[in-house]
Amino acid sequence: MLQPIMLYEFPRAIVHFDGDAFFASVEQAMDPSLKGKPVVTGKERGIIACASYEAKALGVKRGIPLHEAVKMCRPLIVLPSDYETYSLYSKRMFDIARRFTPMVEEYSIDEGFADISGLRRVFHASYEDIARQLQSSIRAELDITVSVGLSLSKSLAKLASKFRKPRGFTAVAGNHIHLFLDRTPLEKVWGFGPNTVQLLTKQGLKTAYDFVMRPEKWADRLMGKVGRDLWNELRGNAVYPVVTEEKSTYATVSKCKTFTSPSRNREYVYARLLRNMESAFIKLRRHKLRARVMGIALRYQDFSEDAVEAALNRPTSSAQEAVPLVKTLFDSIFKDGAEYRAVMVVLGKLEPDREEQFELFEDRVRIDKMIGASKVIDEVNGMYGKHKLSLGSSLFLNRNRKTARDALPWRKIDLLKGESARQRLNLPRLAIKV
DNA sequence: TCTGGGGTCCTAGGACCC
DNA sequence: TCTGGGGTCCTAGGACCC
Numbered sequence: 402m403l404q405p406i407m408l409y410e411f412p413r414a415i416v417h418f419d420g421d422a423f424f425a426s427v428e429q430a431m432d433p434s435l436k437g438k439p440v441v442t443g444k445e446r447g448i449i450a451c452a453s454y455e456a457k458a459l460g461v462k463r464g465i466p467l468h469e470a471v472k473m474c475r476p477l478i479v480l481p482s483d484y485e486t487y488s489l490y491s492k493r494m495f496d497i498a499r500r501f502t503p504m505v506e507e508y509s510i511d512e513g514f515a516d517i518s519g520l521r522r523v524f525h526a527s528y529e530d531i532a533r534q535l536q537s538s539i540r541a542e543l544d545i546t547v548s549v550g551l552s553l554s555k556s557l558a559k560l561a562s563k564f565r566k567p568r569g570f571t572a573v574a575g576n577h578i579h580l581f582l583d584r585t586p587l588e589k590v591w592g593f594g595p596n597t598v599q600l601l602t603k604q605g606l607k608t609a610y611d612f613v614m615r616p617e618k619w620a621d622r623l624m625g626k627v628g629r630d631l632w633n634e635l636r637g638n639a640v641y642p643v644v645t646e647e648k649s650t651y652a653t654v655s656k657c658k659t660f661t662s663p664s665r666n667r668e669y670v671y672a673r674l675l676r677n678m679e680s681a682f683i684k685l686r687r688h689k690l691r692a693r694v695m696g697i698a699l700r701y702q703d704f705s706e707d708a709v710e711a712a713l714n715r716p717t718s719s720a721q722e723a724v725p726l727v728k729t730l731f732d733s734i735f736k737d738g739a740e741y742r743a744v745m746v747v748l749g750k751l752e753p754d755r756e757e758q759f760e761l762f763e764d765r766v767r768i769d770k771m772i773g774a775s776k777v778i779d780e781v782n783g784m785y786g787k788h789k790l791s792l793g794s795s796l797f798l799n800r801n802r803k804t805a806r807d808a809l810p811w812r813k814i815d816l817l818k819g820e821s822a823r824q825r826l827n828l829p830r831l832a833i834k835v
Numbered sequence: 836t837c838t839g840g841g842g843t844c845c846t847a848g849g850a851c852c853c
Numbered sequence: 854t855c856t857g858g859g860g861t862c863c864t865a866g867g868a869c870c871c
Contacts (some may be wrong), residue, residue, distance in 0.1 A: 591870080594870085596868060627845075651841095653842070657839080710865090
């Protein structure tokens with residue numbers, strides 16, 4: 402016998418909208434000839450980033466290798482991911498939501514929350530009708546579909562939007578929460594990962610309803626703050642706020658890359674690490690940030706990893722400046738004979754990269770050169786492709802390539818103050834040796 | 836989901852300071 | 854010197870999310 406949890410329908414009204422196969426849908430919206438066909442994105446990585454519902458129906462899922470997907474589904478249309486365009490659609494989707502209320506949270510590129518509490522009078526409509534209008538506006542204007550959930554808290558709204566997909570609409574009013582949670586297995590709950598589900602299962606729980614019927618104190622003892630918050634959220638007592646501020650800056654920037662085949666080769670692993678570091682710094686500069694600390698991790702075949710972290714001499718956005726540190730970190734954890742499958746670089750303690758503040762006794766000339774070098778690297782790579790211009794030591798990676806063009810020797814260049822990238826463009830393959 | 840890549844938040848415990 | 858109580862900051866690591 403289920404016990405009601407709440408009597409009121411909507412003391413608060415939170416909407417969660419979630420793009421249906423977002424990347425693939427955007428591709429289909431831009432090229433209507435793709436509609437109704439199995440489309441996937443992720444060509445550039447060889448792994449499915451997103452599959453259209455037509456492709457999903459044939460068993461194609463996120464994360465599986467392309468060649469496998471092609472086997473499952475013969476006329477599969479494979480496209481490279483076009484994040485610029487997806488971001489544009491994303492922005493327009495949130496703009497539409499903001500026409501209903503300014504209380505909109507951009508949770509990720511393809512999903513968001515809107516707090517429409519108290520807007521029934523304004524729209525002369527029920528909360529359901531308002532949420533449905535939001536859903537149909539997105540469809541009408543962008544030609545993509547979203548699934549929508551409406552309930553009393555973010556956690557409930559998110560569960561609701563997942564309840565029926567694609568193009569689903571699910572409203573869970575307060576007086577129906579108990580019925581809904583009873584049909585919700587633990588692992589569906591936003592915030593219950595594999596570990597928590599295991600823990601709760603051991604306690605004899607099966608559904609979200611079982612969870613909320615335990616006392617709050619019990620959830621708190623077992624899981625601390627997360628448990629307490631989720632307990633309240635699931636009972637329709639909103640504790641997670643809808644966050645309207647745009648997420649302006651990152652806390653960390655990282656770059657991780659699995660090798661095509663595992664390696665024991667010290668030089669190779671180091672070269673991959675260096676290349677990852679460059680990628681991380683490129684991203685850092687794109688966001689006009691600089692880092693105070695850098696960490697690296699080397700992942701072994703069994704997925705365990707060794708990691709170290711250290712402060713940079715001064716906050717920087719220059720990969721060249723970080724080379725000595727990355728070398729030290731690498732030497733401190735690399736084990737001869739061990740087989741590695743991936744390397745990772747994490748830049749942390751990020752801050753805005755405004756006017757550089759120089760401390761006394763710093764080598765101004767050298768620092769200027771490094772900043773200049775970074776600018777040139779970004780410019781050249783912007784025109785010729787990532788890593789065309791890179792640190793000397795990571796060129797080890799190109800030595801194994803077969804083509805004659807790639808076998809060209811790299812050249813050491815010194816950059817002069819004020820020198821532009823274009824003046825250098827006629828050089829074959831550049832490297833900056835530090 | 837035997838494992839791709841990029842993130843965030845929370846907590847426990849140590850260092851250090853009155 | 855081992856004795857009180859209390860606070861802050863930082864770090865490592867776990868867990869989870871898209």
